[in-house]
Amino acid sequence: MRALRFDRFGDPHVLDLASLPDPVAQHGDAVIAVKAASVNPSDLVNVAGQMPGTTLPRVPGRDFSGVVTDGPRDWIGAEVWGTGGGDIGITRDGSHAERLAVPAAALARKPGRLSFEEASAVGVNFITAWLGAVEIAQLAAGENIAVFGVSGGVGGAVAQIARALGARVIGIDRVRPADGTPAASVIEGFVASDGSPQDVGSQVGRLTAGHGADVVYDAVGGVTTPAALASLAQRGRLVVISAVGTRTVQIDLADLYHNETRILGCNSGSLDVVECAARLNQLAPYFESGQFRPLPIADRYSLDEGTDAYLAVEKGIRGRVVICP
Numbered sequence: 572m573r574a575l576r577f578d579r580f581g582d583p584h585v586l587d588l589a590s591l592p593d594p595v596a597q598h599g600d601a602v603i604a605v606k607a608a609s610v611n612p613s614d615l616v617n618v619a620g621q622m623p624g625t626t627l628p629r630v631p632g633r634d635f636s637g638v639v640t641d642g643p644r645d646w647i648g649a650e651v652w653g654t655g656g657g658d659i660g661i662t663r664d665g666s667h668a669e670r671l672a673v674p675a676a677a678l679a680r681k682p683g684r685l686s687f688e689e690a691s692a693v694g695v696n697f698i699t700a701w702l703g704a705v706e707i708a709q710l711a712a713g714e715n716i717a718v719f720g721v722s723g724g725v726g727g728a729v730a731q732i733a734r735a736l737g738a739r740v741i742g743i744d745r746v747r748p749a750d751g752t753p754a755a756s757v758i759e760g761f762v763a764s765d766g767s768p769q770d771v772g773s774q775v776g777r778l779t780a781g782h783g784a785d786v787v788y789d790a791v792g793g794v795t796t797p798a799a800l801a802s803l804a805q806r807g808r809l810v811v812i813s814a815v816g817t818r819t820v821q822i823d824l825a826d827l828y829h830n831e832t833r834i835l836g837c838n839s840g841s842l843d844v845v846e847c848a849a850r851l852n853q854l855a856p857y858f859e860s861g862q863f864r865p866l867p868i869a870d871r872y873s874l875d876e877g878t879d880a881y882l883a884v885e886k887g888i889r890g891r892v893v894i895c896p
Contacts, residue, residue, distance in 0.1 A: 607895050650683075
C-alpha cells in the first residue's frame, strides 16, 4: 500500500510517500480500506514532534472513513468511520494511507447520511467537543455557553452539540462563522474576540441579561484565557483544550475563588481509538437525523499531494482538508 510517512520531526516537507506492506488483520484487529482521511492541526503538531509519545517512523492521521476488508466476518464490507486519540498516528500507524489496521472493537458504522469525505472530517473535532462540553463540563439545558473559536473545527462542533442539549450558544472569534456553516445556524449571539478581556466579558454579560456564561468552552486558549475568565457567570466552568500564543497566563486568585470558578482541562489525546468509537456511536444518531452537520470541506487531495494538504492546514485554510487515497 501507499502511505504518507515521516522518519524525523519537522514541517510538512518531512512527509514522504512510501510503499509499505499491506496490514493484515490479526490479534483482534480489522483492516480498513481508507476512502477519506481529514488532516487536523494536531496532525501537523504531531509531525513537528510536539505530541508526547510519538514513535518513528510513523504514518500520521487520526480521522478516517472507509470499508472493512479484513477482520470479523460480520464486518467485512461495512462502511465505517473513526478517529484516534493518543494511539492512531502516534504509537500505531495512522489513516493517511490506503489501508489502516485498528482493533476490531474500534469499528463503528458510518452514518449513511454522510459521504466518506464528510464522515472523515467529524472525528477529532466532535470527539473533543463532546468530551469537553458533555462529559467534563456537563453542560445542561437552559445554560449559557460561550464558545471561543466558534468559527473553527472544534468550536463549530461545540456549538452544534450545545444547541442540541438545549443550551444558548454565544460564539466568540475573530471572524463570524460564514453564512451557511453549521455554527452560523445555531449561535444566538456573536462577540468579536479582538477586544479587551473586559470588553469581551461585558458583551457576553449583555447577551446573557447580565448573567454571564455558565460554561465557556475555550477552543483557543492562552491568548484568550483572560477574556474567557471575564465571561464566566458565578460558579462558571471554563473548559480548556489548547494554549495558543502562550502557555502561561496570570490569574487573579481572589477573583477566581470569589466567583467560585472551575477550570477544567480536556485532552482528547487521553482516549484511544476504541474509546473514540464508543463516542462516535453516541454521535451517529444526530448525524443520521440531520441535527448535526459535518463541517464544510474546503479542499481534497490525493496521497501524492499529501504534503500540499498539510501545508493548506498550516496556512489556516477555513474548512476541512481531506486526503482521498
